[in-house]
Amino acid sequence: MASFKPTKVQVIPKLGEKVTEDTLYWKNYKFPVQIKEFGAVKKIDFSPLAPHNYAVTASTKVHIYGPHSQEPIQSFTRFRDTAYGGTFRGDGKLLVAGSEEGLIRLFDVSGRVALRQFRGHTKAVHVTSFLSDGLRVVSGSDDLSCRVWDVPSGAELCSFTEHTDYIRALAPSKLNPDLFVTGSYDHTVKVFDMRSGSSTMTMQHGHPVECVLLYPSEALLVSTGGRYVKIWDLLKGGQEIVSLKNHHKTVTCACLSSVGNKLLTGSLDRHIKVYNSAYKVVYDFNFDAAILSMAIAPDDEVIAVGMTNGVLSVRHRRHKKVKESTVPTRRRRLPAYRVFVKGKNFVPRQDDFLVSKPVKEYLCKYDSQLKSFEVSKALDTALEMWSRTKKPEVTVAVIIEINRRGTLKNALAGRTESSLTRILKFVLKYIFDPRFSRPLLMVGDIILDLYQDVIPQSPSVERLLQLLMEALGVEKDLHQELLQVLGILDTLFASLTPRKEVAALAAPPVDQGAQLQAA
Template identity: 75%
Template sequence: MASFKPTKVQTYPKLGEKVTEDTLYWKNYKAPVQIKEFGAVTRIEFSPLPPHNYVVTASTRLQVYGPHSQEPVRSFARFRDTAYGGSFRGDGKLLVAGSEEGLVRLFDVDGRVALRQFSGHTKAVHVTSFTSDGYRVVSGSDDLTCRVWDVASSTELGSYTEHTDYVRATATSKLNPDLFISGSYDHTVKVFDVRLGGCVLTLQHGHPVESVLLYPSEALLVSTGGRYVKVWDLLKGGQHLVSLKNHHKTVTCACLSTTDNRLLTGALDRHVKVYNSSYKVVHSFDYATSILSLAVAPDDEVVAVGMTNGVLSVRHRKHSEDKQEMVGRRRRGPAYRVFVKGKNYVPKQDDFLVSKTTKQHLQKYDKQLRSFQVSKALDTALQTWKRFSKPDVTIAVMMELNRRGTLRNALAGRDEQNLTTLLHFLLKHVTDSRFSGLLLMVADMVIELYHQVIPQSPIVERLLQRLMELLGREAELQQELLQVLGVLDTLFASLTPRREVTGPTATPIMQKS
């Protein structure tokens, strides 16, 4: 009796995104390291100077981490209530943060006690940042105001009340210490000039603004809020350039990478999107819960993400020395000669050869095919994980059933649940060019078998109707494509130059008399 041959699963080309340099660059990160904080991580910012430590604002603490440390190297817990907006000064030596109490505190990175305390806001201060000269601090509050403070004297230099709702985003100019930008829940982004004492430009974002970001050249401004990321040209008076809608929930944060100034955005939909210079998504990071904060190290070595569940996720870039170290750590296995020992031995004439039968390991659907249980084999191939992650296995089983001539028997006699599973698979893959040759035939069999058999099941009726409509559209499309091919063939035939026949056998062309 001949041995049973397992079902051969063909390898199909993968349909997916085009692999580009951006894709390879952003995939070159290790698995994330997760650090549990005391509350939701509302802000992350890297120090501009090496070794690029980063400050994490969560609950009532500011915690400073090293680029490769999983424990904080410095912690500031002098807040009675929730802390917000921890930010470094340009030299990396001072920290500023707001709080739910309405106070703004200034810290020395190497100390623990607050050096300055600015009081004047009447409600929570959610955003703070230093101006480029390092001598002033800008803060935005739920009392609808933005204020500028003098670091040396702890006095208020100006208060701006142009917003009509909570101020939840600020950004300061690195080129001009007198300019700063604020974003508010009143759907506007405003550019302020301290020298003029007020707002000089207003942009309508259209949704509550969660964050604002300036490009290094400061010609472009990014605002996020709602599901939208909008880019503005400040050199043309705030002209709206691009509106991106790649997230399906509120976009909460944005930052820039050092390499080619790639834009990264994080949202409540648990995704971080990376955009190229044409504002097309080139990569995406997925996380467990909603994202509140995002930062990339100045050298792109670390990507840090803060989430609503208090988890800080940190990814480090891979390097060639890391790969060599991993190879060096692997346990040395048996030598190659151990595995090939005796493989090439040729028995002599008087030797008695004892053959050893090798056990054949079959998949579950192969065992059922061997037992001629064709319906059960198809059910096994239509299991959830197979039909979603490995549809080529399901296709291979259908091809084997068709080769045996038992495909119609396997499709017939199905109950409502099994038929629904089969119809969902057909609706998803029948138009896939890799599988359509077989699945179109399967779809015709299913419609012929069940179109008039189960009128009492509304679910099956609806799925069958969708399948018939899909097949109708596919037939119309193929007919149109055939017509186009016919037209192209005619054009190509008319454009092909005819060869002139020369020699004694050539027929002379008659001239007009």
Template identity: 75%
Template sequence: MASFKPTKIQTYPKLGERVTEDTLYWKNYKAPVQIKEFGAVTKIEFSPQSPYNYVVTASTRIQVYGPHSQEPLRSYTRFRDTAYGGSFRGDGKLLVAGSEEGLIRLFDIGGRVALRQFTGHSKAVHVTSFLSDGYRVVSGSDDLSCRVWDVASGTQNSSYTEHTDYIRALTASRLNPDLFVTGSYDHTVNVFDVRLGGSVMTLQHGHPVECVLFYPSEALLVSTGGRYVKIWDMLKGGQQLVSLKNHHKTVTCACLSSTDNRLLTGSLDRHVKVYNSSYKVVHSFDYATSILSLAVSPDDEMLAVGMTNSVLSVRHRKHSEDKQDVSARKRRGPSYRVFVKGKNYMPKQDDFLVSKAVKQHLQKHDRLLKRFQVSKALDTALQTWRRFQKPEVTVAVMIELNRRGTLRNALAGRDEQSLTLLLNFLLKNVTDTRFSSLLLMVADIIIDLYHQVIPQSPVVERLMQRLMELLGREAELQQELLQVLGILDTLFASLTPKKEVMGPAAASPIMQGPQLQAV
């Protein structure tokens, strides 16, 4: 007796976004490693020098982590209140941070005690940074001022009070040691030049500014605030280049990747979005809670995200060596050796080969089809997870029933619950081009079988009415498409040049040759 052939499930192309090189690149990260901090992670910054350690600011601690360490390499806990804005110097040897107390502390990476303490702000200092010369520090505070400090003497060089609200964003130029940019809750972005003693450019963001960021060439400036990410052209006097609105909550942070300067933004809507050079979203990362901070390592090997639930999430990039190591570990397993034992043995000419029947494992709907229980097989194919996640399995069972000539029998004699499931499946998938050829026939059979049952069930009546309306709209659409196709065929036929009829004298010698030979 021939063995039972399982139902063939057709594979369909996945519907969704187009897979691009950017998508493949940003999907090539491992599952995130989560590190629990002592409070909301408000700032993450990578050292510009190898091995690219990163500093995490959370609660009353500033902690330095290695690229692959889940425990801090160094921890600074000499803060009486919340710490803010931990930032590296260009050589990665010094670290500066503000605090809720209004103090600014300077640390050596190799020590634990503050080297310098800058006093002068009257309220919390949320943002700090080194100027590119490495000898000066700039800070922004809730006392509406930003100040420049001398590292060697610990004194204040200058103070600027041009903002009218809290200063919560700051970035320093890497090309000009006298230039830095601040963003404030007064909806403005100011560009300061220390040599001129004040602001040289003011940009109107339109919302409280949470983050400012220079592109490497510093021809473009990024500002985030509200739901907007705005790009400014600094070479044209701060002209707004583009305004992006891809998040549905406040955009709190932004950073750039070293590969093609891709822009990444994080938001309170729990998403990190990646933009290409045309400022189109090419990838998105989802997280459990709202995002406060974001950073990418200079070599793009790590993506670190800080959240409001005190969790630091770190993703590492996958490498081909990792995959080879995993496959090698699998091959060394004892269960694998037992499984392949004797599989490669080739019998000799005089050997007597005894074959062993391989047990066939069938799916539940195939087992029911094997017993000719067609109605129960269709019920199994209409289970919730199959209907929503694997509709091609349900359609494959219907195709097999139609091939056997038992589809009408499987659809007949159904109660209100099973008929409701079937109608809901049709309403969702009957217009899907992958399944429409079969499901239109199924809908026709159901209407023919149950049109007399409709008055007895209000639920079935409502679903049946929706199905008939949907089929009516689909028929009208098909008729309109046929009319358009006819118009296009006529138009193409009129545009096609007519071939000239050639006389016998004008016939080609190549065409005449075989005729002469035949004669």
């Protein structure tokens, strides 16, 4: 009698997104650590110097956190009203922040008291930053002006009033201390030069601008506002290169990674999109609330995200730990010599016959049931939750094996309401999957033959049977259309065949020897 052969499950390729190096890189961040702030997190900025502490502006405070600390290592609470735009200087020693009351405060990171207070704005100051020389501060306010301040003296150097609405975005140049870019709710992005005293370039974004960002080369400029992310070429007079629309709500923030200058954008739709150099989305982070601010550490080790519900989400990059074992590993103890009949130094001869111990095969539960000819129970086992959700190919392999035995109709007959519902849901889920459509179409036909004339007691089963009939009808129409397309293609290929080639193929072979004799 032949031995039982287990069910052969075919290895079927998974359908889904293509896994790339970018996907693996951004997927390598740990589960986020969440820190609760007192209000919506409006600004996050990393210190440019190691260990890359980051400043978080929320409510009336600016907290400074360490890369791995969950409690602030420094706090600035000298604000009477809401604080905005806490930003580090290039050396990481000073920090500047605006406020709802219109004051701009300059802090020493190692102290608590404000070193300077810049007065001049009449409304809230939402964006502040240092120019690249570190001796001047630029600010943008709701009074429609952006001003430049001298750090040593605290005096106002110049003021620009070209915007006609609130200024909510600011990006200073790191290569030229006299240039900075602003974005406003008047839908424009302007490049200002302090030497000329006015803007030198204006771009129309088309929506209220929430964030502006310069690439390291400063040849490209990023502006976000509405659902759009737009890239501008500053070397060509602010010409628009590409307009991205991958978010479903307003894009509030953007930043660049140090590895490959990948662009990251955050939105009120609770998603962060990562773009490659071709501006295609290569990864997507999902969060629990709308995103207001985002920043990535200069070494890409930490990603910090601020949300409207006051939660600060921090993700750390995971590193592979190399285990260096200093203790020598103990060798596995071999069996005692007495278990060998011939002793330690026995060498088998050439004529000896080695009797190998048979390896016991353990069958899966559905294979054991198939071995006992319990096909209905085997199908129920293959339809368990883990199998039909994570490994549908196992369920389909069992269906194919039962059909090969000629007992598929018996396995599907006599079903209870719950078991029939489970089978119908599985068939409806995967019937249009090209990997499983052929066997599941056969299962659907058998189920309709068995249960179409039986009046079901449950309206849910009746609804599933109706959906199955519609699915089979759609599949039938698709097959008919494909057959028509194949017929058209056959006609085209036949008409494209050259007539000379057909005649040459149909003509009998010519005897070259006879032609030479005739000549």
